[in-house]
Amino acid sequence: MVSTKGVEKRFRGEKGEEVMALQGADLEAVPGRILGLLGVNGAGKTTLLRILSTVIRADKGTATVAGYDVATQPALVRASIGFLSSSTAVYGRLTPLESLRYFGGLYGLSGIDLDRRVEFVVDRLNLRPFQDQLCDRLSTGQKQRVGIARAILHDPPVLFFDEPTSGLDVVAKQGVMEFIEEVRESGKTVVFSTHVMSEAERLCDEVAVIHEGRIVESGVRVQVVARTGHATLEKAFLSLIGYRSEVSPR
Amino acid sequence: MNVVWLVFRKEVRETFRDKRVVNGAFVAPVFIILMFVLVFGTVQRSVTQPPKPSVALVGQAKGEVESRLLGGVAGKVTRVANREEGQRLLKEGKVRLVVDFSDDFTASVGRGGAVLTLVFDPASTPSQIALGTFRTAVETVNSATVRGVLEQTGLPASAAEPIRLVTLQGEKPEGLGGSSFAGMLPYLIVLWAFYGGFSQVADLVAGEKERGTMETLLVSPALRWHLALGKTLALALTCLLSAASSLVALVVLGSLRVGVTRDLFPGGLSVSLAGGVSILVVLLSLVAMFAGLLMAVSARAKSMREAQTQLTLVSFVVLMPAIFSQFIGFTGMEQALWVRWTPVLNAAVAMREGLLDRVVWWGVGTTVLTGLVLGGVFLWAAFRQFEKESILART
Numbered sequence: 001m002v003s004t005k006g007v008e009k010r011f012r013g014e015k016g017e018e019v020m021a022l023q024g025a026d027l028e029a030v031p032g033r034i035l036g037l038l039g040v041n042g043a044g045k046t047t048l049l050r051i052l053s054t055v056i057r058a059d060k061g062t063a064t065v066a067g068y069d070v071a072t073q074p075a076l077v078r079a080s081i082g083f084l085s086s087s088t089a090v091y092g093r094l095t096p097l098e099s100l101r102y103f104g105g106l107y108g109l110s111g112i113d114l115d116r117r118v119e120f121v122v123d124r125l126n127l128r129p130f131q132d133q134l135c136d137r138l139s140t141g142q143k144q145r146v147g148i149a150r151a152i153l154h155d156p157p158v159l160f161f162d163e164p165t166s167g168l169d170v171v172a173k174q175g176v177m178e179f180i181e182e183v184r185e186s187g188k189t190v191v192f193s194t195h196v197m198s199e200a201e202r203l204c205d206e207v208a209v210i211h212e213g214r215i216v217e218s219g220v221r222v223q224v225v226a227r228t229g230h231a232t233l234e235k236a237f238l239s240l241i242g243y244r245s246e247v248s249p250r
Numbered sequence: 251m252n253v254v255w256l257v258f259r260k261e262v263r264e265t266f267r268d269k270r271v272v273n274g275a276f277v278a279p280v281f282i283i284l285m286f287v288l289v290f291g292t293v294q295r296s297v298t299q300p301p302k303p304s305v306a307l308v309g310q311a312k313g314e315v316e317s318r319l320l321g322g323v324a325g326k327v328t329r330v331a332n333r334e335e336g337q338r339l340l341k342e343g344k345v346r347l348v349v350d351f352s353d354d355f356t357a358s359v360g361r362g363g364a365v366l367t368l369v370f371d372p373a374s375t376p377s378q379i380a381l382g383t384f385r386t387a388v389e390t391v392n393s394a395t396v397r398g399v400l401e402q403t404g405l406p407a408s409a410a411e412p413i414r415l416v417t418l419q420g421e422k423p424e425g426l427g428g429s430s431f432a433g434m435l436p437y438l439i440v441l442w443a444f445y446g447g448f449s450q451v452a453d454l455v456a457g458e459k460e461r462g463t464m465e466t467l468l469v470s471p472a473l474r475w476h477l478a479l480g481k482t483l484a485l486a487l488t489c490l491l492s493a494a495s496s497l498v499a500l501v502v503l504g505s506l507r508v509g510v511t512r513d514l515f516p517g518g519l520s521v522s523l524a525g526g527v528s529i530l531v532v533l534l535s536l537v538a539m540f541a542g543l544l545m546a547v548s549a550r551a552k553s554m555r556e557a558q559t560q561l562t563l564v565s566f567v568v569l570m571p572a573i574f575s576q577f578i579g580f581t582g583m584e585q586a587l588w589v590r591w592t593p594v595l596n597a598a599v600a601m602r603e604g605l606l607d608r609v610v611w612w613g614v615g616t617t618v619l620t621g622l623v624l625g626g627v628f629l630w631a632a633f634r635q636f637e638k639e640s641i642l643a644r645t
Contacts, residue, residue, distance in 0.1 A: 093263075
């Protein structure tokens, strides 16, 4: 459902120098399973998700989402994906209902179809108690639920979550994680980026470790951990990115 | 086009819920117009109907002519012992003039030896106005005295005035024609057409990038130029309503016909149909140009702060011609070809002509053409920014 081959992306740095953000990225995500993109900040996770969601274009390589090529069929790709970023990203001066109806319209929904889908996500994410309040007045957790509702409103087969629990309290975080698990059960393809290993350990069936723009390891999570010889994903991850303690031993 | 309408409607809804934009784009113009009307009305009244000046009178006004002059022209009269004391009051701003009649002034008038000494403050405009008032009064007395003498000697009174000057007023100005405010109003309209949008635009694109909502738009199937067009139309509406709110405030204040507004708009506030149509057409093209420009600049910025900094710089360039438009009436250059092709300046000039019911249609044409062409270029530039990943993905 999601596949990349040899994807590369360069950016211009602040001083005009070329920065390789992503090189030779190969990965595959399939329906009913969650692929975790694991990496430290700046590793290239968001760049890869932006390429997959057609916000930016790859310089080299190919990528397909839901069977559509991101470079040549961007409109079809966009119609097939839901995207949730780390920022809660809601319109503060719109109510959750207004936001959902707006995005429903952007995704081509209208009339009864739109009403039905809005009702569905409002109930599914339990937005009813605050559906008519301006989003500015909602808690961070409530805003993130609105964001999730927006991402699944058009019932996309593929979902990208870019550090969706960042900044959430423990209760809100739990809600998001449970929702992602539910999504997997419904047979959708999920790509989940995070640098929190406990979340990856709980959610991800497969992982791809990205470091300095390269995918250094990928595969079924338990196999990846086993290959490194460590007991936990966190230790496996640290060894894969070549981490050395910055604290001198006594 | 459904997406354009969706985006437009959503942006308008958000705009009217944003107190910062409502205050900046719709309340501020009304407040500024109120202030302008009060200040201009007060200034106009003090120039056209100056109060009788307070004077310092050296000694006493003993005769009939002195009393008549003082009674007709002077306001409060402060008696002083000598001219020096009067000059001290003049310097302190307590009087506008020092008036010193020569001895036996009234009796001397008929003989031609009467001397009236007036001391004025050259640094004070009210003092100079008071001097002029006294000078006119003295000329009237002089003329009446000469006529009397001529009649007594059997000569015609007209001999006192070998050249009789006749002045006739042309067609009586209607509406804003008689108002000194007519030169200022187009500037204010242009100002608010720009600044109304200024308060909103940083939020429309740069703000969306900053909050992360831009990414949610970009991953939707909506065409990017549809998103840009919907936002630009909403911005244009804000620019238009902001300029219109200053006009509406003016019309409401002018129609009150009380105090300062009566002096400021002696001919009322009526605008002819042709004038109104020309103003509307020019305003629409101006708003199209400003909305495109604001959108193009804002789309390049990665944050609201960067957008506001860049827009502030742009505003100086844009508003220079508008500022010049206030003074162009003194230069006689309104009809110059270059003026008609200079953006913003041509709009201010055309709107002024519309307000005065002196519409120059070819000038309206060049104004609309420049506005629409530049608006189109800026809009195209904004569309390009929406397609550039380096711009849209900047955070």
